[in-house]
Amino acid sequence: MKTFLEECALDILEKYDEASSVCVVFPNKRTMIHFRKIYAAQKKQVSFAKSLYPIEKILHTFLPENQGGELFLLAELYKAFREVFYKDELKNRYTAQDFNTFFDTGRRLLADFNEIDNYLVDINQLCHNCADLNELDAFYADLEPKTVEIIRSFWSNFSTEKLSQEKLRFYELWVRLPEVYKIFNNNLDKLNCSYQGRHYRKICQLIDQGNLNTNKFQTYIFVGFNVLNKAERKIFKHLKQAGKAKFYWDSDDYYISDKTQEAGLFMRKNLKDFADELYSKPPQNLISTEKDVECNQKLFIICWKNLLKSLIFKRVKQQLYYRTNIFCFLF
Numbered sequence: 001m002k003t004f005l006e007e008c009a010l011d012i013l014e015k016y017d018e019a020s021s022v023c024v025v026f027p028n029k030r031t032m033i034h035f036r037k038i039y040a041a042q043k044k045q046v047s048f049a050k051s052l053y054p055i056e057k058i059l060h061t062f063l064p065e066n067q068g069g070e071l072f073l074l075a076e077l078y079k080a081f082r083e084v085f086y087k088d089e090l091k092n093r094y095t096a097q098d099f100n101t102f103f104d105t106g107r108r109l110l111a112d113f114n115e116i117d118n119y120l121v122d123i124n125q126l127c128h129n130c131a132d133l134n135e136l137d138a139f140y141a142d143l144e145p146k147t148v149e150i151i152r153s154f155w156s157n158f159s160t161e162k163l164s165q166e167k168l169r170f171y172e173l174w175v176r177l178p179e180v181y182k183i184f185n186n187n188l189d190k191l192n193c194s195y196q197g198r199h200y201r202k203i204c205q206l207i208d209q210g211n212l213n214t215n216k217f218q219t220y221i222f223v224g225f226n227v228l229n230k231a232e233r234k235i236f237k238h239l240k241q242a243g244k245a246k247f248y249w250d251s252d253d254y255y256i257s258d259k260t261q262e263a264g265l266f267m268r269k270n271l272k273d274f275a276d277e278l279y280s281k282p283p284q285n286l287i288s289t290e291k292d293v294e295c296n297q298k299l300f301i302i303c304w305k306n307l308l309k310s311l312i313f314k315r316v317k318q319q320l321y322y323r324t325n326i327f328c329f330l331f
Contacts, residue, residue: 001285001289005031008224008278009035009038021218022221023058023216023220025054025221025223026224027226032053035223055232059199059200062213062214063202063206065199068195070110072193077109078096079187080183080184080187084183091165109177113181114197117201118229120234203235204234204235207235214238214239220239221247221277225270226250228270236273237273247270247274251271252284253281254286255267
């Protein structure tokens with residue numbers, strides 16, 4: 001039985017080997033390196049390497065921009081946070097007093113801003129003051145009732161007259177976050193610098209404006225993706241509508257056909273929106289493939305550690321590493 005990447009390599013080799021304006025895009029660098037080795041082995045020579053990209057690199061061809069390191073981004077975020085909160089009357093003043101105090105809060109904020117941008121969320125809408133529950137239904141009228149109810153349940157804790165100091169600090173932070181976000185992003189614009197989510201959002205803005213240039217390659221082949229954020233889905237749809245995108249999904253009928261299988265939740269949507277280039281229907285490898293099950297019983301964690309080490313070493317020697325799953329149950 002061939003692995004997913006081996007099947008992709010054979011199919012791409014057959015269909016696109018002679019094409020000069022094709023690139024293959026992967027969710028990360030590790031997958032790309034494995035694919036390159038497999039592709040070279042299939043062709044019996046090193047080739048195609050210049051057209052393999054992790055997704056961050058290919059998006060950089062759409063919009064060249066410097067990607068800031070975490071420490072640099074935290075320093076810039078601290079400047080924005082201090083500008084907003086370092087005031088005597090504010091309860092979050094202590095967090096803004098120096099970089100060391102801010103560091104842990106900054107890492108969480110940076111991760112939140114990244115997710116906000118990845119999912120193209122309007123931060124002004126997200127951080128709207130909904131302590132007055134009478135405003136909530138009108139402000140979030142475009143959301144599903146279930147989502148509105150979750151928001152209502154959260155903000156009901158802030159609708160009482162007396163709030164704890166912790167809730168007051170959170171409330172103050174929440175309603176002023178859009179100001180921090182705006183200052184932070186304006187500073188990054190001046191430095192021509194970005195972080196992943198912000199880069200994705202700016203590319204989506206170019207799509208909305210009709211100014212995204214994707215002419216470096218005629219065909220973009222996406223291999224091995226699974227959970228897509230909203231920005232990635234929008235970029236994929238844009239390339240598909242332009243007739244420039246092909247998709248290879250690592251799926252199995254066991255997860256796709258059975259709607260109760262949560263593991264197939266995102267893949268079902270991917271297959272619906274972006275047809276699989278490899279199979280018209282997901283393969284049935286999980287059920288049809290013969291299983292090699294080995295049961296072991298150990299009492300202590302250190303024993304499990306030694307056992308797993310020996311099992312993995314044995315599988316690597318047998319060249320079964322990429323098709324082997326090892327499950328560990330601790331009681």
